[in-house]
Amino acid sequence: MRVKKQKRHRKSVRFYTACFGFRQPFKVLCDGTFVHHLVSHAIKPADNALSNILSAPVKLFTTKCVIAELKGLGISYSESLQAAHLLAPARCDHENSTSADACIKDIIGQNNSEHFFVASQDVDLRKSLQEIPGVPVIYGLRKALFLEPPSSFQREFVKNSEEKRMHMTELEYKMLRKRKNRSADEETNDSPDENDDSEDDNNGMGIETKPKTARKGIDVKDKVQFKRKRAKGPNPLSCKKKKSQDKPNLVPEREKTDGENSMRSRGRQRKRTRKGKKIDGLVSILSTADLP
Template sequence: MRQKRAKAYRKLMSLYSMSFGFRQPYQVLVDSEMCKASIAQKLELNKQLGIVLQGSVKPMVTQCCIHELYLQGKDQQPAVDLAKTFERRKCNHREAIPGDDCLASVVGETNKHRYVIATQSQELRTKLRAIPAVPIVHINRSVMILEPPSKATLEAKESVEEKALHPSAPEIASLPSTVPDEPLKKKGPKGPNPLSVKKKKAKPPSAPKESKSEQHKNQIGEKRKRTDGDLAEQSRSPEESSGHKRKRRRKAHASSGGADDAGDHST
């Protein structure tokens, strides 16, 4: 597959996935004509469907389509064997009906089960283009092609987007109220953690400052105390201060005795 075509198919399948809820593995309803064409063109149907739809696939077939292949004779036995390898989709038809009518009834008016239709029937493709969100796959000259979205599909996509942008009054009423009971606090710089902040210690009351005159009086009082102490030392008796004098006399006596001894030795 060419790169441009693969990119277009990937984009188209993403549209079906985002707008209509298609999910992998994609459920692909295959009709009898597609089984016959894949055998005639020698195509691996499972592999080609996975390449075109850009993902994993689950091929399915209805009992009416298999019965239609049986009615065409033994020449279509390879197509019958191929159809039997697919998963059976119950169509709830007690008597077999044509394959086109069977697939149209299974898809319904809204394709609520998200089926991808792989068919070679031109009448069925024309009928399915009127139904929104129905991807259609067919084979053209041994090349499998995914058809572009139909007009009904594009209109349904726009309506879905419009509902998402502008919800109705009942939908708005069903939504939970987003208004808080309490007014929101304004964001701003937060203060420090009160538990981590130390309390300020109370300073002791400071003593009143003294005036210059009082400071001068205190200095005079200190001088007077010093002079009184000096007078008290001078008024002491010689006996009280004899301890110091005796030490001095002894030193002097020792010095004089040493001098006398030196004189005796010289004589």
């Protein structure tokens, strides 16, 4: 049940913030009956209890007329009188103290310009405030506090105001007609009949006339031509210069000096050993030596 109650309270708070411009911290105007209810049921601290309902910080207010009414009720309301003195005073222009209901109604007025939440236990006062647009009402039931949902009158008022915003008013309609008439007059002044006759005469004489541009005296293209962004090369100033690398000679060269002339040999020449021919020579020598 607590979750459903919180959802219902949040919906009603969103309604008043979106449609009537309520802003945080919310201002709560308390009368004597509500203060006495908080004291008798030991709902302390009161600002925390109200902030839990509205899910936002809260400031509590009361009036001089409410305090005067609590004084006249006697000793049984002394504790509630002390608690009312701790609340911030709302501006009350009554020189002579009046009833709390009349004082609260005067402060609220016709449209609740100060954006007050009214906290009261008086049923008649709550019903009368529901007929005024943009007046949320809070009441207590034992140790629980409740925010009344927006009344049918307040919802209808919001719908009618939205429909009026969708349609033009009489002043806006007159202004629009004046603008249309001005634009029509300017078009007629820009294209007179005399210029047309002079152009026809020039065409008959064989004189070519240049077409008029949209802007007089300036040859400006009607459409703006955008250049495509293309990939550019690197900045040559920010690039390092290429180093010239000389290829080293893989084959070393040696110089051979024979007298005055010098000869260069690129590599070591390989000497081949002819083992097969030496063996053949030895065999022939041995064969001759054995003969008598």
